[in-house]
Amino acid sequence: MSFLQTIQTFLTTATPPALFMKKTDRFQNEYIPLHEDKIQHICGFDGSLGYVIITPTQAALFVDGRYITQAKQQVDLSYWDVYLISDMNPKAFCKQQGISALLTDFWLITKAQADQWHHHDITLHPLDGYAFDSLIDLPQQTSFQPIWPYHISYAGKNFEEKYAPIQSLLGENESFLLCDSPSINWLLNIRGDDIPFNPLCNGYAVLSHHEKIKFFTDNPHFQHENCESHTTAHLIPYLSNTKTLYYYDPSQTPLALEKVIQNKKIKNNPCILPKALKNSTEQNMARLTHIKDAVALCEFFSWLDKTIKIRPVGELEIVDVLLTYRKAQSDFLDNSFATIAGIDANGAIIHYRPTEKTQKFSQNNSLLLLDSGGHYLGGTTDITRTLTLGLPTQEQKECFTRVLRGHIALSQCTFPLHTTGSQLDVLARQFLWQAQLDYHHGTGHGVGNCLMVHEGPQSISKSSSSESLLAGMIVSNEPGYYKEGAFGIRLENLVLVVEKQHGWMGFETLTLVPFQPQMILWAHLNTNEITWLKNYYDEIREKIKPRLSISAQSWLKTQDPNLHLPPTIPQQN
């Protein structure tokens, strides 16, 4: 009997007879280890985002545009219906099917997400009593990687300095239930390897006015002089038995925990902002990290440039070789996400991840979109370059140039304090919009230091936001353009928000890798843009060139804008 059949049989006697699952773990992580991936275990789908609804007679998987093809290949379509979320989301599905109540794992859904279901008049019932995991034979995690201290020379502030202002927000007999592992790792100056791509030790913390922090983790390696540690199994009994007033952030707190707290009040996670505002040590470490990462990228591009002249290179080899060059850099830990290497049509799949089945090989006129990043002690990188592996078409150059002009406009803008990312978003899109082109993703996301490659509260996107871009925040600048079935373009640097003068903000570019000059229609640029590109190249030559191998130095020279500028002197503006 398949797991699906087992579940459907179980549901015939359950109340309600319908099950909802979301792809995440108890710590609301985006990247989860195999043993936590119940959806993959049940149906085979291994993408990072997916929802499942099962009834005794139905099995539905909901995925977004980047995963629809893959999902249909991975699940057994004679048992499963696969839906594109933008056409049919789980809530609309329930409405349509007359499902008004769902069983679900209250550890895998936050209080805020649960509220959304209730707003749609669908009630949620806990799965706890049913020993669901043993029903589907889910393997349990038995071994854990070590946890390591994150040294003050990278963190810039010790635990006490970080904790004092947060603890001062709590009155006597008040606690904060902190369910965000990145915040806890930041606060305790620790890192771990509990999950792929994120250097995290997972857990929940209780911060109190006068007591030591209580850290609930299943990683047996944890020990910290400022913490009392327990396994996560102790958390619910602990929360149920204290009368303290608990603050909690509903967007991060599992419903299972929110339910058992009697005396509670909503408060935003107080670590989010201080974590996002990098201190001067963190800023310097980030600058240093980006130099190392740029060296790895330049060495890789030099290798690629030579190799494609000899033989075709495939996407998986690109991923592997790039990792090799990153590994050669000091303090490198791991990729910060699964490298996206998309040749030609694969480049148009926004969250593409090459596999043996899907990978393409370089051809004479291929365009490669390469989006990758690394965690280093001291920083996290995320960079996208798009490059021709031969001769680009005029259309490719036009689109690339529009994307690049938007990237530059955002890079060099000045804006008053209290400006949000959504106010700046159009700067990156304006030249694409002129040609009635656009990209269907945000322009920028916050980035941590040796932490999550996606962190809040800042972002740059069409969605309105009340979060200002403040000095010390790191954010990506990544406009793109995707022509389905043909090619994809994305140009991504990380930038640091800086105060240029009192009350006036701007960006300092951290990423130091050239934009391929053959892709640029230089005559379409104005003087400002050309000057920006020249200065950027000069900075790269100054900071990166001395660290490169001889052959990579030769490659870097070919990227000099001065070799590509049109002969006429452009107008000043």
Place this chain on the structure above:
Amino acid sequence: MSFLQTIQTFLTTATPPALFMKKTDRFQNEYIPLHEDKIQHICGFDGSLGYVIITPTQAALFVDGRYITQAKQQVDLSYWDVYLISDMNPKAFCKQQGISALLTDFWLITKAQADQWHHHDITLHPLDGYAFDSLIDLPQQTSFQPIWPYHISYAGKNFEEKYAPIQSLLGENESFLLCDSPSINWLLNIRGDDIPFNPLCNGYAVLSHHEKIKFFTDNPHFQHENCESHTTAHLIPYLSNTKTLYYYDPSQTPLALEKVIQNKKIKNNPCILPKALKNSTEQNMARLTHIKDAVALCEFFSWLDKTIKIRPVGELEIVDVLLTYRKAQSDFLDNSFATIAGIDANGAIIHYRPTEKTQKFSQNNSLLLLDSGGHYLGGTTDITRTLTLGLPTQEQKECFTRVLRGHIALSQCTFPLHTTGSQLDVLARQFLWQAQLDYHHGTGHGVGNCLMVHEGPQSISKSSSSESLLAGMIVSNEPGYYKEGAFGIRLENLVLVVEKQHGWMGFETLTLVPFQPQMILWAHLNTNEITWLKNYYDEIREKIKPRLSISAQSWLKTQDPNLHLPPTIPQQN
């Protein structure tokens, strides 16, 4: 005994012993007739925005930055404290003074505004029982101007066409209480002259599923075949005695009315969007109206150009002569707001309105900011031009050019459907921000057709908004820059939102008056911007020149960009 003393004596025996007043009328109008202006009646302040709090021992007037100087001149400072709202608002004042309850006129405060007071834990009590108006000897309105039908050749749709889709939103035994006079005038295709600057007949309407519209107005001239009319005194008894379910818009409904409805539900005013989306007749009438208005402006600028060469010209004469030229145009009704004519430092006062006391006269190197508009049968205009009356300084030209580049960037942008004004706002500010300059007002407001010069729901500003810019909306494009004590610059056109291609939107400029070429640093413009200015001038020459007097034609010729372009050929981009 002054009115203030009368009120303070009255308050010693009232419960609660504190009074709040807002400058508006029962129809929540911005411009109110003298007999409705209780605040002016009590303290002498005649600005368009003001709040008053009076207790037996205190009298406080709250105004914003544009009125602070004027207010301090107009009120008796031995009895009144005048506050700048940004330093101390009425709610903060109450907190500070320990005032937790206020008497107020429930006709002059909307349900939504009242909710704001309650959110600050201050309760409001009705003034009704106290015969307050007779206490302060307020004159009553005795005569009314006629109401006139707004012909289908201007409106484009007759009453039935407008009403059918709105009525279809109401079920049996459901009504909508419509408290927005502009919406009612739009719906009934009528106009009036009940208040200054807005061609409105004031009133409240009850729309029902199956009955005739009930219109409650005190204007005795009203008659309409599709309405049953009553005086406003009948409205409260009527609402109190029906059991119908009433929908109402809390942002427009006086608390006095909301209170007496038993069975009620919140709904946005259903006229707002169809009123904002001009139909093709309205669009054509708006284009025609802007041609007439441009003729008036060009004739005026030609007169000004000649006159300042002979003698100084004062701000009040500018206001008067401009009105004379507008009156010479067919179908002109009235100014659409009080003309702002600010020479030099007066130009830096954003909502300046010249008086005998404040006005300045043109000098050799004066800069004039002139913001004015007219109502015509068929359209409403609103235009700002800034011009030197002699030789501008380099600083003035630099600022003017930055404002102009922002104006042009917004004018010619393309954007996808579902884009809001707040997403585009930065386009108008970017060149000012580059020099760490900004303006502290919105970039654009919606404009009606022979209706309010400020109408929603659209706007272009820093504040986030969920209202998309949709085809048929008219909006202003008015970036500016103000150097306090020195000069003001604002460049304002009205633009029509148009669909350029399926799913892609842009603006059609309606206003057709040149930007003064002597103020432009032509070498700071790029080819796109120069081309835009040339095309704009060509359109003006084609559409306006044939309608001008010989002398205004000569003046127009001096505005040709080709006479001012630098000799070098600018770079294309």
